[in-house]
Amino acid sequence: KRGYVKAGPWTPECVVEHPEAVKQLHREFLRAGADVMQAFTFYASDDKLANRGNRASAQYSCAGINAASCKIVREVANEGDALVAGGISQCPSYLSKLPKEQVQGEFKIQLDQFVKNKVDFIICEYFEHIEEMEWAIEESLKTGMVVAASMCIGPEGDLHGVSAGECAVRMAKAGAQVVGVNCHFDPMMSLDAVEKMKAGLEKENLNVHLMVQPLGFHTPDASKQGFIDLPEFPFGLEPRILTRWDMHKFARRAYDMGVRYIGGCCGFEPYHTRAIAEELAIERGGKPAGSEKHDMWGDGLRMHTKPWVRARASKEYWENLNPASGRPYSAAVSKSDSWGVTKGDDMLSQQKAETTDQDIEVLQQYKVQYVR
Numbered sequence: 001k002r003g004y005v006k007a008g009p010w011t012p013e014c015v016v017e018h019p020e021a022v023k024q025l026h027r028e029f030l031r032a033g034a035d036v037m038q039a040f041t042f043y044a045s046d047d048k049l050a051n052r053g054n055r056a057s058a059q060y061s062c063a064g065i066n067a068a069s070c071k072i073v074r075e076v077a078n079e080g081d082a083l084v085a086g087g088i089s090q091c092p093s094y095l096s097k098l099p100k101e102q103v104q105g106e107f108k109i110q111l112d113q114f115v116k117n118k119v120d121f122i123i124c125e126y127f128e129h130i131e132e133m134e135w136a137i138e139e140s141l142k143t144g145m146v147v148a149a150s151m152c153i154g155p156e157g158d159l160h161g162v163s164a165g166e167c168a169v170r171m172a173k174a175g176a177q178v179v180g181v182n183c184h185f186d187p188m189m190s191l192d193a194v195e196k197m198k199a200g201l202e203k204e205n206l207n208v209h210l211m212v213q214p215l216g217f218h219t220p221d222a223s224k225q226g227f228i229d230l231p232e233f234p235f236g237l238e239p240r241i242l243t244r245w246d247m248h249k250f251a252r253r254a255y256d257m258g259v260r261y262i263g264g265c266c267g268f269e270p271y272h273t274r275a276i277a278e279e280l281a282i283e284r285g286g287k288p289a290g291s292e293k294h295d296m297w298g299d300g301l302r303m304h305t306k307p308w309v310r311a312r313a314s315k316e317y318w319e320n321l322n323p324a325s326g327r328p329y330s331a332a333v334s335k336s337d338s339w340g341v342t343k344g345d346d347m348l349s350q351q352k353a354e355t356t357d358q359d360i361e362v363l364q365q366y367k368v369q370y371v372r
Helices: 019-032 056-060 062-077 100-116 130-141 164-174 187-203 244-257 270-279 289-293 296-303 315-319 357-370
Strands: 036-038 083-088 121-127 146-151 178-182 209-213
Touching: 019 036, 019 062, 019 270, 019 289, 036 062, 056 062, 062 083, 062 100, 083 100, 100 130, 121 130, 130 146, 130 164, 146 164, 146 209, 164 178, 164 187, 178 187, 187 209, 187 244, 244 270, 244 315, 270 289, 296 315
Parallel strands: 036 083, 083 121, 121 146, 146 178, 178 209
Antiparallel strands: none
């Protein structure tokens, strides 16, 4: 949206190409109340940076991109009182059915930079399969740092059929001190998954902290793989964006459930984070700096020139608002693609060569013939 990241590979090399843009985004979230600044290292493993025509690995190297990410985020975190997290995520090597040692080798290149640049803790995030998550936790623990583990799954569990509760148990037993979910689903669906995780952990008498970092989009119609199955992904999701008032409800429910690491993933804007901080202002001991120009529940509208707008300066009005989309012919929900393709399917094997027009035609034909 800001012109620095390409949808698809998600281009973490922008930390090298446009460091000031990344710093500014970090600053906006810090001002909004974020307690953790996460280095922009998503999909920054060497195999992903060289996947399907991506030349970022050859141009900047995995180590170079991860080191630059750590330096940028630490500089901004030091402007406030925030912790710094380094993150690793699922990689093409696993989807291509390569052995454990090779997959963990991809993680290690990133983790070595996190150790060298002294991040405060590690987040293993955006894993669709509990097996790969266990490998990631195992490798991350070798750093000697606290490890948080967050899967991109919903209430149905991982893509090989392991339940959300069992995933939480296996993450905890692998050594993660914080477990939960991130991405792929909206706040309420994500909390439904965390509830299942919490129940699984309690049944096994496992005592770990809970985390949740959902999408900033409504996804009630998402199937097992979440919003990436929705036809609007990734360029038509704007009508699904949550309001700041939705975030208040999410933050309160999460806190009341016992979740203490509450954040966001794709679609989250700084004002969403500010809404979480404001909802939990009493618990946090105050509002963030970003509330300086934001009176809660529309109270700033008292200064508006139009009387009907001034009348909206109340919590009751905004808490009960059911926003319209402004699209008379737009459907309320969509039909997910639901191809059901995951690790183990040859179609998901990754490659260094670019995707050709012929490759796209084959995929389109497959959808017409086999996907209903």
